Amino acid sequence: MNNNEKILHVLDSFETIQEELKKYRDVLEQRYDFVNQQKSNHMDFILNMNDLKKKLVERKEQEKLIKAYFELGEKEVKKAMELNEDRRVLDQMLEQLLVMFQKGRIDEDLIEEGLRKYPANSGxxxxxxxxxxxxIEDFIPAEDFESAMEYIKYYSQGITAFREFDPEDVIHDLNNLKEWCEGYEVDDxxxxxxxxxxxIEEExxxxxxxxxxxxxxxxxxxxIAYISRxxxxxxxxxxxISAMNHLRRVLREKREYRSVLxxxxxxxxxxxxxxAYYREHYLQAGGMPRNTKANISRYIKEAE
Incomplete structure (x- = not known):
């Protein structure tokens, strides 16, 4: 074979390889997109879980503040009750407020009634x-708070664990967590x-x-078609040849999309x-190249 035929063999062979390679790459690209989407989903989980954790921590701080108000309120009520006792005035509202402060439970109706009864500038x-x-309408019990934090910790794991999560289980847990948040008026x-x-069901x-x-x-x-001169x-x-050898190695090692691309x-x-070199140096005056496929087949038969 002369170099003209060998170059045409390269060009014709590449057309066939390119067609099959595109199909191969398309599947790898789907895998690549799937993995990237997983990474994006995982990052969304991390960000949203961290955001929820922050809200719960802020809620606990808010509850601590209210409990401090309760302690202060208990002192103020006792002062008022002592004053009323000196004046022999019966005030059932004070008794109800004292019970609320001592038990640490929020009674919105009682608070509203107290706001109407006691001056805004009074203790x-x-x-x-x-x-x-x-x-806040209710305090989050310590057990419920820890349970929610465990959910958050579990779904804030690394990408490896995230890939193993069963979607149905995740949806079930997230719905439970959502219901829990709504019950305690936490932004979900x-x-x-x-x-x-x-x-979204994808595999x-x-x-x-x-x-x-x-x-x-x-x-x-x-x-037979190797160009040596x-x-x-x-x-x-x-x-x-170098690029072809590299592609062959990449395919043999079954690498993923970016390497193959x-x-x-x-x-x-x-x-x-x-x-481009062939067109400039081998095709002259509009001449057509010879039938490469026929030539390469003939040379292969001769070599056999």
């Missing part, structure tokens, strides 16, 4: 107003988004088999430059 009035402005706005993420495609492409590469690299053509042919681009660049 009791100031305490009741401060509690009312915190806008991020949970709806996380649930919507897990409701990672299986890794494609590169065997067919490797066979095409093997045929393209037939020793030609001062100028070797400058374009050697990068092609880079190897493919490298090969396409080498072939494109070889093709």
């Amino acid at each position: 009791i009035g100031i305490v009741l107003k401060a509690i009312d402005e915190e806008e 706005s991020g949970l709806d988004y996380l649930i919507s993420i897990m409701e 990672m495609p299986d890794k494609p088999d590169p065997t067919d492409i490797l066979e095409l590469i093997h045929d393209a690299r037939n020793p 030609g001062y100028t053509v070797l400058e374009y042919y050697k990068p092609y 880079n190897a493919s681009n490298r090969l396409e660049k080498a072939v494109s430059e070889l093709d």
